[in-house]
Each structure stands twice: as C-alpha cells, then as structure tokens.
Amino acid sequence: MKTISRATPLLIALLSSSFVSMAYAEVNTPLEAFEQLSPSALEKLRNANIDVNQLLANDANDLIVTFNKDRYAVDNSQNTGKNVATRKYKLVKQQVSSQLKDTQILRDYYGSPMSFYRVNSKKDLVKLLNDADVESIQPNINVEPTLQQSLPFIRQPQTANTYVQTGQGRYFFKGKGSVVAILDTGLDATRSAFGSCNIGSASCSVVGTYEFAQEANGQGDGQLDDDPSKHGTNVSGIALGVAPEAKLVSLDVFNWQVDNRGQRQLLAPSYAIQGALNWIYNNHITRNGNGLNVVSLNMSLGGGANKTATNDLALLGDLKNMGVASVVATGNEYYTDAIAWPASEINAIAVGAVHDTTNQSARVYCGRDYNNQDKFNYGYRVDDVTCFSNSSNLLDILAPGYDITAAGITMSGTSQATPHMAGAYAVMRAPTVIDRTQDSVDDTTRRFKQNGVSVRDSRNGIVRPRLDLYATLMSIAQS
Template sequence: MSTWHPHGRGSIMRPRFDVGFATARRLIAVAGLVVLQHAAAAPIPDELLQAVRAGEPVGVIVEFDASAIDRDAARRRARLPRRVDDGAALAWRSQRYRELKDGVMRSLRHPDVEDALDYSHLPMSFKRIRSEAGLRALAAQPGVAVLHANRIHRPVLAESLPLIGQPVVANAGVIGNGSTVAVIDNGIDIAQSAFGGCTAVGTPAGCLVTAQESFVAAPNTAGTDHAHGTNVAAIVVGVAPQARLASLNVFASDGNGYTSDIIDAINWTITHRVELNIVAINMSLGDGSRNSRQCQSSLRNAFVTPVTNARNAGISVVVAAGNNAYSNGVYADGLSSPACVPGVVSVGAVYDSAMGGLAWAGSSAGACTDYSITADRVACFSNSASYLTLLAPGALITAGGHTMGGTSQATPHVAGAIAALRAAFPGETPPAIEARLTANGSVVADSRPAPGRSLPRLNLRAAARPAHDDLINAVALSAANGSTQADNRLATREPGEPLPLATAQQSVWWRWTAATSGPVSLSTAGSNFDTELDVYTGSSVSTLTRVAGNDNASSQEATSRLRFWAIAGTTYLWAVDSADGVGGDITLSWITEQADVSVALTGPATAQPGDTVDYTLRLGNAGPNTATQVMASVALPAGVSVPGVPVGCVAEASTITCNAGEVAAGAFASQLLSLHVDSLGAPVSLNATVSADQPDPVPANNAASATLSLSAVVNPVDPGASSGTSGSVADIPTLPEWGLILLAGLLLAIGLKPQRAGVCRRQDTSD
C-alpha cells in the first residue's frame, strides 16, 4: 500500500498519513469498440492477451448486453413515486440479469473459462480464464458486450466539523437516523469507541456497525491494517452520529483491491439496499489515473454500469478524487477512477484549519508542499477537474483513533452529509440531495489550474436548510383549503427580508394564489414552537408588502392565527418564522372561507289599504364556515312603507337593509318587519336578498320573495242613495233571475196566508 507522509516545518509533529495514490499504477485500459448486435466479438484488452499468452490465469470482468432489460427497468422506474428501484424492481432486475447471463453462457462450454463470481444485481460476472483460446471464445460469445481487466485500486488518503457547520445541524436533530453508509475500504476496527462500543456487529444496540463483509480471500487482519477504513468510517459517523455503517472490505493483506471485488461490494449494497436502507457508498480509493474528462463509456470503464445501477437503486456513490495532482512538480488536471465515472459524487480535499506548512511525499514524482496553510485552502495533492463535484475537509483529520490526510478523508465527510440529509428529507431523491450539497456549498477558489476555478466546499449547515428557506423557493400551494407540515429549525433570514419581530430570523415561505375573492384564514395551530405568521404580496424580498401578520393567536396560545381578504387572481406569500429564535415543526393550515347563506320572507298573502302587516325575514347558513358581515335587504313595492325601522336595520328609499353580523354554520337569524299598506291595487312582490363576506357555493338561495294581494271585502249599500247608485264592490254575492222570482213568490204567499187562516177559523166557529 502506497503511503504519503506529511512533513512539518520547524517543530511540527510528523505522524504517518496515508494519502494513497502516489505510487499506484494506472489501472484503466482502453477496451475498444463493440459492434452493435454482436456482429463481431467483444474487443479484448491488450493486458488480458499479454497475461494469458504468458501462461498466467487471468481474471476477467464480463459485462453482458442488458440494454433491453435496462429499457424495461427505466419504464418501470418512471412509474415509481421517487423514480428509484424499490424492492420489487430490484428483485425483477436481478431475475432478468440471471436469465440473461444463463442464456448467454449456456452454449459456452470451454474448459478454460471458469465461473469465479456472479454479481446478482448487475449484468456482469467475473470469470477466470486459463488460455487465449478460452479468452477469445468468451469474447466471441453472442450477448457478451465488454471484457474488463481486473485492475488494482488502493486506499486514498477537531476542526473539520465546525468548518462544514455540522454541530448546528446535529443540534437540530439532523444526524442520519436510520440511514446506512456502505464503506468500501479495508475494513473497520469496530472496537473503536467512535462506533458505539461494539462488541460484535450490531451488538449492543448502540453499535453503529450493522454489517461487516469481506470480498477478498485473504483480508486484512485486526489492528493497523484497518486504520484507513476505520478512520474513514469514523468520519462518516462523526458527521452523521446516528447513521449506520456497513463495512465492506475489498483490500487484501497486501493492500491491493481489485476491480472485481469492488464491483462485488457495490453489488452487495444494491442487494441489501432496502433491508439496511443504504443511502450512500463511500469509496476512498482509486487507481492512480488522471482523467481530465469523465469516463463515460462502459466499454472503457468497468464502473460505469455498477454506478448507474446503484444510483437507479437510490444510492449515492461518493468517491475520492485522488491524491496525485502533481507529477514531478507539475500540476495536471484529472480525476482518478472511479471518481471519473458519471453519476458519482467526486470529492477533493481542503484544509480544515490554519497550520504550518506541510510537505506531502508519497513518491518523489508526486511530492508537493503547501505553505501558509489556512482553512479552505485546497490541498496541493488533491486531484481536480472541471467536473469535480465538491470539496470537503481532508487534512488533517483525526477520527477512529487515527490522524490522516487526503481526499480519502474528504470523501466520508460528504457521505456522512448525504446520510444526514437523506434522513432529514426522506422524500427527496439522491440527485436532489446531491444538488443541496453543490448549490449550497461555500465557494472556494483553486488557483492551481490555469486560469483557476471556483468549486463548492461542503457546507452542511446551508445544505440542511429547508427547501423553501428563501423566498424564491417558496412552496407553491394550490388548494383552496388545506394543511401542510414543515420544519424551520435550520432556516435563515435573507438579506433585506422584512423583520416583523426582531427575534424572527428563521422564516420559511409558501406561495398561494386566490381563486376567488373573500376572507382566508391561516393558522399555525399544531406547531411545537412560538410562531410568527405573516402574509405578503410582492415578487421579491425587496418588493414585499405586508398584508397581515400575527404572533400569538391569544394570550394563551403561542401559535398564530390571522385572517385576510384575498382578491381573486392575486398571489400571496405566506411566511412562518420563530418568534423567539427557536424553530421547530410547523403545521400550517389555511381555509378559503365559504358560507352557503339563504333567505326566506314569510307573512300574510293579502291585505287592505291602511293595514299593518308583519313579515319575518329568516336568514340561514348551511356552512361550511361561519358567515360574517351577513347583510339582508328587502325591496318594498310602491304603496308599502316602513312605519318604524327595526334595530339593526336601516331604511333608505324603498329598501330595508339589516345587518345580521355573524351567522355560524348550521345556525339561523331572523328579523320581524312591520310594514304599512298605503295603497294596493294589483298584486305586488316584496323581494329579499342576502350576502356575506364569504363566497357562496349555492347562490341560488340568496334571494326570496313574497306576494301581497288585495283582500276580498263586502261593502253595505247606502240606504239614502238613489236607485241608480251602488256601493257594491267585487266579491258581493248576487242572486240569479230565477232566484228573484222564487223570492217574490214566497213573499206573496206569506202576505196572503193570514186572510185564509181567518176565514178558516170563522167557519170552524160557526159549526
């Protein structure tokens, strides 16, 4: 294993520091082109031919043509909620790969081609080849896409945590709970206190190491052989104290790690991703190459497909950039492999604090010296390129009982940060989490490349901010009513942001556009801290106009409640802040108020001029919200007036308007109206309407009417009037002609009856 030693100036201590890449030989060979549809055999790397011609058995990584499977997998993945392979998708993919590999190899029965290792979740396997004939037979097999050489990789080697803002983040509870980082390295000394006092893997309950696997026949033994992996793993849990670790040893006792074993470890993480919730792979290793461009072709780099499949499974792959930026005193751009592979998070190193000059020497060719070291200075050994993802503290880092420096130490800072953020933002995808790191990094200038470049340095404090911390990133809400949850523990105040309270410094933002005009109620009830709630209009921090605001809903409530009048089509910005500088969990609820108000008008149907009639004006509210500023109006017809205006009402011209105030959902209000009928001819209508502050979902019942007609009355005939006059009015009963004749006959009969009776009585007497 190649080692570098920093040498201090003056009396500075000179401990041993593992930096790695200096003497590692180049491990990448050009694989050549593969003709589509297998019209020709897969090209054979020269180093494989040379090895078998020398009579040496050679290990070959075989990559199969899985393009059809990958297309199907992409379509399936697009239908999943987070666009990453779930357990069922991983199992399906593994089965399809198994069928593909079995089908391709079934017809190859060459005695010099032996199965050595299968990668269950990759379209790859590892074969041992004993002759050139066997190698060529394998390359010619239909379905074999690429043959990769099995190359050697080597390990790449408190102020760092405050530099990245980790203590503040940890105090806010962003500590990686439930996340696992797979550390592909040379093993972990689990007895170190940094890992939770482990007596065995997963024991006791506080042990942070939940898996320990070796992928080599003769792994490192306990003790200093695990120093590199122990230091790297301890940095991970230093950044994310509640993250779990899977220790995957790919380095043999000679310090070498081969491509086949590293791919085997990546395959293991994909296999166990769901079971262990593996969110990141840390690879503080490399092949010593310098690639000024990304290694995009799977024909030339064996890690392209494993990295792609890991990312499709929802795993971020974090890789050290390399420690051989200088060669014979001359800087050269380029990242090591697999840091050069697209999709990885490649990490360079900066110093975490000021110190005296350090001379780094892994070999005479790769030596470099840093003078006048300050925090955030890019270490001279750190590889860089235009596509480098991130910088992080890498010199000098004490963790797990060891002090080391290198991009190896920078890398686990980033892997730990990803673990912390994945736990804090479980709904975000790996690309979104990685974007948090790059978009919120502190800008560091690297003067070594010409003309120099600026790169983001890991700033966990900024990366852990709520996504809607800044106004420009306000979360859009569209529903008329709803509730949402958030967290503002790590939120900040933007320069120029309004300050409703001097202590309010942790605002988070939402954006909402009113669909209708009317009152809107906002509340933070259910939040677990003292909130400040504000409503603004405007398009930027500098143009905000405050519409409404509230600190405490009441003297007994520390949460906030307010109500504002929304105008249809206007976009409003809602901010929740901490009133006392202590943030927490937010529940924000909003209601676009509605009230189904109705009106009814009841009273007599008929009247006579001069009558006073009483009508009842009845107002109802079917909800769903309390109706406020409920106003009812009654339009009176001509000939009807108001002798006295009821309390709560006003009369103007021919209209009575009554203010009912608030009417709760499900409640009613009524008003008695006494009206005077001044004159009345044809039937007339009294028309009532009702309105409220709230939009009405059923406007059809906002109006009612009552009809008033002239009543039927018989007027007596004036006895002094002449026979030609009459005081009769409509509805006085009259007799038909035959009735008059009958009546006259009856009167005549009554008048004659006494005379005949007298006669009869006299006749009776004489007898």
C-alpha cells in the same frame, strides 16, 4: 499544569553555562537546576525539541519517559521472549523511580520501556534527566482532534442541534435511519468511536462487516482492518462523526498483493469492488424488505489519471436510482487536470480536499512529480485546496481532508474528505428528510452544490463548492 513548548531554541546564555557536578544540594531556581544538568541531559532535551527554559520554570512537568532497558541483565533460563523484556523494563523503571521523591507515576505502560510521570520538583527533574537509565523524554502534548475542527468547519454541530417535531417526538438531523456503506480496508469496530459493539446491536453503530477480496490462499484474511494504519477505520469514524445516528456497514475490498518488485501492497481488485456494489444492490431495502437503507457509499480509493468521464461501473447508476449516493475520492497525486477512477465515473460524486485551518508555516507533503521528486507546500489557509488533491472539471465538491482525526487515527487525503460527504448524504437522505423533500440523489447533490462555500483552486482556477451542511439543511425550509 503548564504546557511545555516545543521547537523553541535554548537560550544562548544558558547553553554557555558550565556543568557543575553536585550532589543535588539545593535546586530552587531554574538556573540552579540548569547548572546541575549533565551534557547528556541537555542532549535529551534537544532531541525532544523541548524549551529547557520553560521546562525548568514550570512547577510541575508531565513527561513520557523511555528507559534504557539494555543496562539490566535478566536470567532468562526460566523465561523467554516477551516475559524477559517485561522483567527488564520493570527493573529499570524501579531503579529510576526509587531516586525520585516528588514524582507521580501517572501511567505505567506495562510490557513497554515507557512510563508517564508528573515531576513535581526541579530536584527530581534534574535527577530524571541526568539518569543514565533514562534514554529519552517526550513532553505530554494535548492534541486537539482535527475532526473537532472539521465538523464546525462544515457546520455539522448546528445541523445536529436542529430539530423538527414529529409524531414520535423531536427529530434531530443526525442521520437516524440511514446506513453508509464503507468500501475500504475494513473496520475495527472494537474502537470506542463505534459504540459498545456487538455488531448489529442497538449500542453498536456497525450493522455488519463483510469481506470481498480474497487473499492468495483463496480465503479472507480475518482482519478487522487490513491496513496497519487503519485507513478504513479512520474513514468510517469520519462518516459517523458527521452523521452520529447513522449506521455503518463495512465492505472490505482490499487484499495484500505482491508487485513486480516483490513488494507487498494493499490493493483493491476491481472484482472486489464490483462484488461489494452488487452486495449493496441485492441487500438494499428497496429490493429486500429486510435489507438496509443504504443512502450513501464511500469509496476512498482509486487510481489512474482520467481526464474524461468513465462509465465502467454500471451498478453505480442502478444504485443511484435506488437512492444511493456513490461518493468517491479524487485521489492524491496533485493532478490539476485529471482525477482518479472510480471518481471519474459518470454516476459518482467526486470529492476533493481543502484545509479547515490556517497555518502559514506548515510543511505539507504533496506527493511526487513526474520526475519522482518529492514535492512540498509551505503554508496554507482556510479553504485552500490541498496541494495533493487531484482536480479537474470532473470534480464535484470539496470537503476538509487534512489532518483529520477519527476513531483515534489521524490521516490526510481526499480519502478523508470523502467520508465527510458520505456522512452528509446520510444526514440529508435520512428517512425523515426524504419523506419531506422527496429528493432524488441528484436533487440532494444539487442542494450541496448550491449551498456550499465557493472555493477557487489556485492551481488551475477551477471553482467548486465546499460542503456547508447547515446551509444545505436550511435550504429545505425554503423549498
């Protein structure tokens, strides 16, 4: 199956051709097909940003079709709500499909005005595009999950394929025996990225989910992930991608609050953050024989613009003494002389974001400046610090944080860089590694910094290491 190109202009010569009304007599060549396309069909192609020349040249095309459901009336005396909509979708889909002889329905999105077609002839393609019941089309684009870029970028695959021989057999460096605590919006453990999840079972990567931020009614919200965009789920998937044999515990510290403009916002109150840290402290294996071996905690959250170190979370120091690395995002306000709290805490590892690919024509949103104006960056290269990443002398380390896909969700930010580091700590502080090195949290951090790739932030000249997990692991053999 050939790929359909996007963002390619139509040929001027073809656009100047006149539309010929025909009964779809013979459609054997791209030109014959084009001459039978209606103006509305061409508009659908323009709106989908599809190169019509390549589309018509292909022997077959995979297309996601959205139908015009409003063209069909349904007697709703016996049905209401969704059932009526579903019946209307079914009617219009049947009408369109009945005209197509060389087209396969690869997937029907039941209850939705969409279907996924493989159109195997130019004649069917013309019919489909001309059909007034077809509202729009989209090409089927195979998008490579960016986690598959970020993991090789930090050399995680080489790390995961390295092993030592132990009394129990081969041990691969995938974080086995470690637990990462994710302080975020929650975790949708039903997603396949986390295994077959009866939480706490061997087949599930999630050992527990707990809520620390009460809603206005004094109760938890009962949501697996408070954020409609699934921020906590994405963050959790990244950490697990780096340390696939580690376990996760989700500590939901966010709730919905109304700001002074009457807008609902998803925020993490400090009482919830303190509560989650206290939970880790009390349930750590060093204090509770039946507790969890939490080796890192991830806080992809924060606010403010701190230019000096803070010391408001004393528990971070206690947790560090217990062997827990507190990994925190620096924030996305593109400050070049400050970072957010709690990344500014003296016992936090502050993580900024870099690009893991090169794209000289991309348009990257950088946030808003002090005048509330949107700012953009045009083009980036591998190991460029992202334009939105907060940076200052308080920054510790960098990791990939642009267009990161995990658990089926794609996001960008220092929020995505941070779990790469939290997962890296899970690998480097797993029991088999610690038994050999006796490294403290500070020792592990020093390894990451000494073995990272040196990156200079062009905005302020600050040089910091970017995570190289394999080089860090190899440093053990030399110690």
